[in-house]
Amino acid sequence: MTKAQKIVIASVELILYAPLIVVILMSFNSSLYGTFPFSFSLKWYSYLLKSEDLLIASWRSIWLSFVVALLATTIGTMFAVWRVSVKSVIGVASDGILVATVAIPWLILGIAMLQVFNLIGIGRGTVSAVIGNVAVVLPYVVFVVMTRLRGLDENLIEAGRSLGATQLKSFYRITVPLAMPSILGSTLLAFVVCFNNFTIQYFLLPLGVRTLPLEIYSQVRTGYSPAINALATVVLLGTVLIALLLERLGAGSKHFRDHR
Amino acid sequence: MKTNRRWFLSLPGFAILASMLVIPLLLQVLTSLGLAKNLSEFPRAGSWRRIFESTLYLRLLYRSMWSGLVATAIAIVIAWPAGWAISRVPKGIQKVLLGTVILPYLVSTVLLIYGFFVLLAGNGPLMSVISLTNLISADSSILYTHTATVLMLAYEALPVLILVIYASSESIDQALIDSARSLGATRLKRFFHIILPLTMPGLVAGSALVFVPAVGSFVESQILGGPNGILLGNVISDQIRRINDPAFGAALSLMLLSAVLTAAYVFGRLLKPLYRRSNLA
Numbered sequence: 354m355t356k357a358q359k360i361v362i363a364s365v366e367l368i369l370y371a372p373l374i375v376v377i378l379m380s381f382n383s384s385l386y387g388t389f390p391f392s393f394s395l396k397w398y399s400y401l402l403k404s405e406d407l408l409i410a411s412w413r414s415i416w417l418s419f420v421v422a423l424l425a426t427t428i429g430t431m432f433a434v435w436r437v438s439v440k441s442v443i444g445v446a447s448d449g450i451l452v453a454t455v456a457i458p459w460l461i462l463g464i465a466m467l468q469v470f471n472l473i474g475i476g477r478g479t480v481s482a483v484i485g486n487v488a489v490v491l492p493y494v495v496f497v498v499m500t501r502l503r504g505l506d507e508n509l510i511e512a513g514r515s516l517g518a519t520q521l522k523s524f525y526r527i528t529v530p531l532a533m534p535s536i537l538g539s540t541l542l543a544f545v546v547c548f549n550n551f552t553i554q555y556f557l558l559p560l561g562v563r564t565l566p567l568e569i570y571s572q573v574r575t576g577y578s579p580a581i582n583a584l585a586t587v588v589l590l591g592t593v594l595i596a597l598l599l600e601r602l603g604a605g606s607k608h609f610r611d612h613r
Numbered sequence: 614m615k616t617n618r619r620w621f622l623s624l625p626g627f628a629i630l631a632s633m634l635v636i637p638l639l640l641q642v643l644t645s646l647g648l649a650k651n652l653s654e655f656p657r658a659g660s661w662r663r664i665f666e667s668t669l670y671l672r673l674l675y676r677s678m679w680s681g682l683v684a685t686a687i688a689i690v691i692a693w694p695a696g697w698a699i700s701r702v703p704k705g706i707q708k709v710l711l712g713t714v715i716l717p718y719l720v721s722t723v724l725l726i727y728g729f730f731v732l733l734a735g736n737g738p739l740m741s742v743i744s745l746t747n748l749i750s751a752d753s754s755i756l757y758t759h760t761a762t763v764l765m766l767a768y769e770a771l772p773v774l775i776l777v778i779y780a781s782s783e784s785i786d787q788a789l790i791d792s793a794r795s796l797g798a799t800r801l802k803r804f805f806h807i808i809l810p811l812t813m814p815g816l817v818a819g820s821a822l823v824f825v826p827a828v829g830s831f832v833e834s835q836i837l838g839g840p841n842g843i844l845l846g847n848v849i850s851d852q853i854r855r856i857n858d859p860a861f862g863a864a865l866s867l868m869l870l871s872a873v874l875t876a877a878y879v880f881g882r883l884l885k886p887l888y889r890r891s892n893l894a
Contacts, residue, residue: 354706358698362710365695369717369771372728375738379731432626435619447623450630456822457634458829458873460846461866464853465637468644468863488633491626549721551832556853566723573727573836582731585724592719600712 373589380582397583404580410568411584414548417479417564421486422544428487429494429543430536434528436495437502451492459489463556470557482557486547493546494539501535502528538602541595549592638870645864660864670865673845674872680759680844681828681873684766685820688774691767693816696778697808701787711779718772726836729765730756733837757839765833770823777819781812817884821877828873845869 354362383394401407436444454462463485470481505528513523529536551566558564563571565588572578643649645660664670699710717725732739733756740754755761785808793803831846838844845865852862 354702361694361698372725372732375732376728428625431622435623438619454634456825458826460829460831461870464862464866465641466633468640468859469637485633488629491629545719551723566721569723596716596719
């Protein structure tokens with residue numbers, strides 16, 4: 354690495370991590386208003402453990418994201434398996450719809466979904482939030498799994514077929530195991546994206562039913578909150594762990610590729 | 614597998630996409646026209662007329678678009694050297710660096726906004742450091758100004774842009790740059806004649822991916838922007854969460870969506886000659 358490269362990379366990392374580092378540091382600062390001088394304390398973490406609102410919201414977020422991730426992975430993997438076998442206009446059109454789901458502002462999607470739920474009489478609610486979140490995380494799952502399926506060696510499937518495996522059997526015994534790392538990876542990705550999605554939950558959950566992003570939002574609007582710092586640190590730690598897992602699964606799929 | 618017998622696998626996916634993307638957006642058109650009368654307690658016609666009766670909403674649209682554009686531009690200026698630099702480092706370090714770039718993308722926007730809020734707060738960490746220079750006092754800050762919102766949007770755009778620029782830089786052969794150098798091309802010339810044209814297609818796509826959500830943002834301005842910093846997104850969100858006027862909200866959101874998609878398309882077309890002319894690609 355040249356000196357210029359080092360400077361460029363170091364400065365951009367500093368910019369990317371400044372807001373996160375500040376929150377982590379402040380979670381150990383005993384000041385109620387996030388001001389200096391800094392004095393080390395763990396009191397916000399013990400406060401966090403006693404804060405029922407935050408714990409309920411965390412549990413709700415985990416539960417919601419779990420259901421959404423499972424549904425999105427199932428539906429998305431099926432969709433990806435179909436998509437790689439299609440070369441017609443429908444395939445290209447479905448790619449367009451998936452990209453649109455990622456690119457259209459969630460604000461616009463969120464209020465549009467709410468209109469549909471109001472029309473069919475469900476309105477705001479957990480079911481609405483699950484369906485809406487499945488829709489916005491679906492593209493992530495489809496693209497991750499699709500990329501993996503495209504990279505699979507067709508010869509393996511052909512070999513299985515020529516040795517007498519039925520289409521269904523070759524799918525379950527060859528395609529699924531080979532694509533497994535990416536399927537698990539897409540589940541984690543779907544979980545993280547749903548867990549952190551504020552906008553869709555803001556419009557589709559009933560007023561007063563708060564997931565973690567909504568709880569953080571409502572506390573931040575009233576000002577600085579040291580308990581949120583502690584919670585944010587815990588959430589960040591969880592996100593790092595999931596990111597590391599994702600990375601390992603990525604390495605896993607590479608392992609499959611190299612040794613096939 | 615000649616005939617496609619997998620079509621049924623796509624059904625749940627299409628059902629979700631149709632019911633949560635296509636139908637909702639079409640329904641929004643009807644709602645904005647006041648035609649979906651049984652949907653809400655307060656159906657109102659004339660929402661479109663109301664938008665154009667004053668210049669207020671057009672000015673807000675302009676402000677949202679301009680903020681998105683400035684934020685994207687700031688992010689590009691920071692992301693370009695970074696994405697390029699990451700594409701030129703040894704593979705082992707590269708993997709770690711890419712991981713650190715992706716991580717903030719996985720963190721909740723609300724948390725990042727909150728981090729910015731803490732960072733910028735008067736007497737907070739950043740201002741305490743800056744005030745050591747005695748140029749400005751520690752309790753003054755750009756928090757609660759429009760500048761804070763735009764910087765936040767630029768920050769959020771960084772991971773995607775760095776990754777996109779990295780991806781298009783990575784395929785550029787180092788030999789190409791080295792030979793240009795040995796033929797006497799200056800650093801600037803190498804940038805404008807090789808790196809810029811070759812990374813342009815990826816950059817245009819990446820910019821659209823960050824510009825569109827930035828224009829439709831509303832949480833950033835609500836928390837960081839202060840009383841005079843609202844964007845069109847805030848007005849739209851308020852129609853649903855506070856005022857309960859879905860028709861007007863639908864009209865405003867459709868105006869925002871069509872404006873931003875048109876803008877993204879026009880910019881894409883305008884920038885195309887920049888890289889089409891290059892025959893290196």
